[in-house]
Amino acid sequence: MEKMLAEKPVNVNEEGYLLEFAQWDKDIANAIAVEEKVELRDDHWKAIEWIQSEFKKDSPLSIRGIKNSGALNIKEFYELFPGGPLKKASKIAGIPKPKSCI
Secondary structure (H helix, E strand, O other): OEEEEOOEEEEEOOOOOEOOHHHOOHHHHHHHHHHOOOOOOHHHHHHHHHHHHHHHOOOOOOHHHHHHHOOOOHHHHHHHOOOOHHHHHHHHHOOOOOOOOO
8 A cells, every 4th residue: 555654655565564675775764753653863774784684695594693693782672673673673774574574
């Protein structure tokens, strides 16, 4: 379905995840973050960039993978994206919902 985010039409699934990563930009990320009640700061962008880089490498994302990567502090990750950190961070990053998320 089509949805307006940051005054731009984007294609999303029923849960609000972008269907086309090419439609993602920082304005879209900020609009999704507002919906998810997350105020993006530098630490959030670091996590988003890491998630996107893993997605582009076709690496499966999971909390365990983040913890084992050493790239992100898992405790901080939970604090940055409370209430489902991997789901929220992935949605804001413009990637599909990870298979590891229920």
